[in-house]
Amino acid sequence: MDGSNAMAAPAVLILLGPPGAGKGTQARKLTDRFGLVQLSTGDLLRAAVAEGTEAGKQAEAVMKAGGLVSDDIVIAILRDRMSQPDCAAGVILDGFPRTAGQARALDSLLAESGQEIAAAISLEVDDAAMVERVSGRYTCAKCGEGYHDSFKQPETAGVCDVCGSTEFKRRPDDNADAVATRLEAYHAETAPLIAYYSDQGVLKTVDAMADIDSVSDRMAGIVQDAFA
Ligand code: AP5
Numbered sequence: 001m002d003g004s005n006a007m008a009a010p011a012v013l014i015l016l017g018p019p020g021a022g023k024g025t026q027a028r029k030l031t032d033r034f035g036l037v038q039l040s041t042g043d044l045l046r047a048a049v050a051e052g053t054e055a056g057k058q059a060e061a062v063m064k065a066g067g068l069v070s071d072d073i074v075i076a077i078l079r080d081r082m083s084q085p086d087c088a089a090g091v092i093l094d095g096f097p098r099t100a101g102q103a104r105a106l107d108s109l110l111a112e113s114g115q116e117i118a119a120a121i122s123l124e125v126d127d128a129a130m131v132e133r134v135s136g137r138y139t140c141a142k143c144g145e146g147y148h149d150s151f152k153q154p155e156t157a158g159v160c161d162v163c164g165s166t167e168f169k170r171r172p173d174d175n176a177d178a179v180a181t182r183l184e185a186y187h188a189e190t191a192p193l194i195a196y197y198s199d200q201g202v203l204k205t206v207d208a209m210a211d212i213d214s215v216s217d218r219m220a221g222i223v224q225d226a227f228a
Contacts, residue, residue: 011090011227012106012115014097014202016193017123018186019179020130020137021208022215025146026123027094029216034223037087040094044077045069046171064172066181068189071101078102079109090115098190103197118226120197121219123208127183134174141167152212 013036015023027038045063048056055077059069078096081087097103110116136149142165147154154161160168173182197203204222208215 011118012110013090013092013118013223013226014120014197015092015094015123016120016190016197017208018125018127018130018190019182020133021123021125022133022212023094023123025212026208026216026219027092028146030092030219030223033220034227035089037089037091038094039078039081039087039091039096041074041078041096041098042094044081045074048077064178066173066178066185068098068185071099071105074098075102075105078106082109082113090118097193098185100189100192100196103193117197117200117202119204119222120193120200120202121222122194122197122203122205123215124205125208129209130183131176131179134179135176137174138168138170140165141169 013030015027017023024038024040024042027040030036031038045056045059049060049063050056055073059073062069074096078093082091093106097106132150133148136151137146138148139146140160140163143160143163145160145162146152147168158166160166173179194203194205204226206215206218206222210218
């Protein structure tokens with residue numbers, strides 16, 4: 001593989017990390033570089049909330065407060081998305097699994113579909129820095145390109161670099177109280193999965209306090225090795 005082509009075989013890449021670690025940022029870069037599909041359970045849940053589905057109605061208040069949505073809802077949404085044809089060539093799981101129950105459900109799902117976990121990458125960061133990253137974050141309301149008050153402003157102030165839109169938005173759970181709850185949920189429920197994937201022999205760790213491009217280069221190296 002030369003690092004610029006689509007993957008040859010179906011495989012699953014898991015991104016683990018607290019809020020603001022850079023899971024979404026890095027998943028988009030890996031998608032561009034390797035042709036894998038980004039599957040963010042946060043994005044799927046926000047879409048369900050926006051559409052007013054039953055799952056979305058149940059998830060909305062929990063998400064706004066920074067808690068974890070129930071395994072039943074998240075697993076059903078993930079299973080549905082992974083059954084779609086564009087996921088057959090491989091996916092990057094951004095924000096899933098987050099609990100032991102979700103990790104076991106993923107193992108079962110992959111066993112059924114004949115896919116394997118190529119790597120579980122843990123993005124390692126300081127909690128304090130995460131609060132700054134998340135609270136300064138905003139996105140283009142039209143194309144979803146991500147920006148940050150301190151770290152990544154549009155080249156022309158107020159104009160999206162990608163699509164030229166002048167409308168931007170911030171997430172309702174990117175406030176101090178909800179971020180604190182999200183960090184607590186990460187440490188209580190998700191951090192134990194680092195040992196789970198270490199035991200499976202697929203864990204890789206990345207210093208995600210480095211700048212975005214350095215993190216991206218390190219992750220691309222891991223992906224190339226994992227799929228070699
Ligand atoms: P979700 O949408 O997954 O949010 P999250 O995990 O809290 O993660 P974020 O999107 O906040 O951060 P990120 O790691 O993607 O960082 P980003 O790249 O944006 O989940 C939201 C909610 O949905 C959950 O709280 C829960 O309620 C529910 N949910 C979702 N999945 C669930 C599941 N499986 N089970 C149960 N509930 C679930 O980067 C952040 C900012 O930092 C950006 O501005 C970026 O530009 C900047 N940045 C990134 N990397 C760097 C860097 N290296 N240096 C400097 N700045 C950087």
